[in-house]
Amino acid sequence: MTDTAHRVVLAARPEGRATTDHLRHESFDLPEPGPGEVLLRTIWLSLDPYMRGRMSDAKSYATPVAIDETMTGQTVGEVIASNHDGFAPGDIATGMTGWTDRAVMKGDELRKLDPTRAPLQTALGILGMPGMTAWTGLTRILEAKKGQTIVISAATGAVGSVAGQLAHARGLRVVGVAGGPEKCAHATGNLGYDTCIDHHAHADGEAMARAIGEAAPNGVDLYFENVGGKTLAGVVPNMNDHGRIAICGMVAWYAGENLEDAISGPTIWRNLLTRKLRAEGFIIFDHWDRFPTFLDEVAPMVADGTITYRESVTDGLENAPKAFVGMLAGDNFGKTLVRVGPDP
């Protein structure tokens, strides 16, 4: 017996900015779970900037999504049926099921969650990939130390909001860059940022450089890079000798926009050389062995309220494309989630 489920597939590859036309919500026949497999119904779908990269077929660290293939994505769901010893109906699990309301997965590719530890959707945000990304960038790539000044772009995003709070807890001076006064007020009011620069108020890299210079009077030791664009152009001239840059994302450039007045290659190179900077790209999947260490450190900080989080929730899988496009444009506020089905 087959059953009808729903999914969102890649309809066309975007040239430039992704729109809802590049995605398609459709029904499909759900297979029965085979040996070792589990049937899940989706409760939460995570939307993340990296998904924009998977829509393109340019060389990247991961295989692109094929046309008509289900969009990649992590979800939290409830086990409906299981042919795997590790899972029973009613269990809660997370895995890369993609943008779908039901999925058949190998049990070995799922991670069971303790639903009493924290709200289920935190496994997609602060206690999941974005939180782990923030922690890894701060501790392993930047090796952040008390007393240093750090700039964090996309300061209130899923990654930045955790990075800012962790940096604050470690005793750094934390400068955020975010889009709009509301996000900046959230950054300084709730996320531990010492100050926040609204990039909408600064037209180009030179203006950003002045603003960052004022926000970081002793210079910038560390930069947690999520955006590229004019923010990068503004940070680089403020970097202190031996500073470090962790390159986690470059959302301003994903769609091939904002390239005309981008910082030039020779300018980046000259600054790396003369200021003796280290710039390093990282991908969280390379650091997954440390996930338990991350959870041990950060889960208690979430439980006791040291670290807070904020969510942008959209209801219904059919609305995921619109939420995704909005997130890429900066409309989200905190972790972007789609509520695909009710809590158990």
Add this chain to the structure above:
Amino acid sequence: MTDTAHRVVLAARPEGRATTDHLRHESFDLPEPGPGEVLLRTIWLSLDPYMRGRMSDAKSYATPVAIDETMTGQTVGEVIASNHDGFAPGDIATGMTGWTDRAVMKGDELRKLDPTRAPLQTALGILGMPGMTAWTGLTRILEAKKGQTIVISAATGAVGSVAGQLAHARGLRVVGVAGGPEKCAHATGNLGYDTCIDHHAHADGEAMARAIGEAAPNGVDLYFENVGGKTLAGVVPNMNDHGRIAICGMVAWYAGENLEDAISGPTIWRNLLTRKLRAEGFIIFDHWDRFPTFLDEVAPMVADGTITYRESVTDGLENAPKAFVGMLAGDNFGKTLVRVGPDP
């Protein structure tokens, strides 16, 4: 009593390419050495690409040379008179006396040489700053390991020629990039390079990328960067995941040339991110504490012939400007030296 000596001063700041008109050979009144000071006569003057940076007043890691000030430079000389306990007439010493045929220096700023260990001028090359730079880049910044593939630009230059031989001795696959068939033949024939790419034969970054791809069929793990320009554009697309780039120089860009078709900032950034690369600038002065370790390792390799060196020698301080301009254009072959006075 004062005495007349000679020096080369900065006559004007170059906009773009440096020419001999930007430098001036002149006489000056040599002061008597005061307490703790030493009078030296210069035997060897080292010419190095970093000096081009000191001619500009753009922000860099070092103070620029002032107009009418003696050009910065390291020399080897003989002590003529000494008011310092550590030096006696006839001693051989090295220090930053600048481009001059005699100099009064604080004894504490000089390092005494053992003239029996190796030819005096090696203190300016293979057993001095360039050799130490090569060793530091390879061991501390790139952490080169046996079996890796490394690309070294300016492969036969003062730094590259040592980096290539050290990398070969450590069991890496060593790919050189140099200007012209004669330099490439020297690289593969004498310096341990497995292969060498003549960048004169490749018009742009795309052509360089194809050549490097052929020379490094398993990809590039490490890049010892001395030039920037089309070589960098050619290396980046060939970098393996988790590769490292040590940025030691960017001679193609010092004069503000070759910028039109340079690799763009977003392209560098995207590659650092998606390939998880680390790019790090370094300056040898930050690593000087390890100089004894370097000497202990490399001096015996020079003595037993494991590492060889080649010199481009120009006679006469008055000819130093021409030799310097030629070196920046790639006319030199190996370590560029000026013989200012006879050996003792």
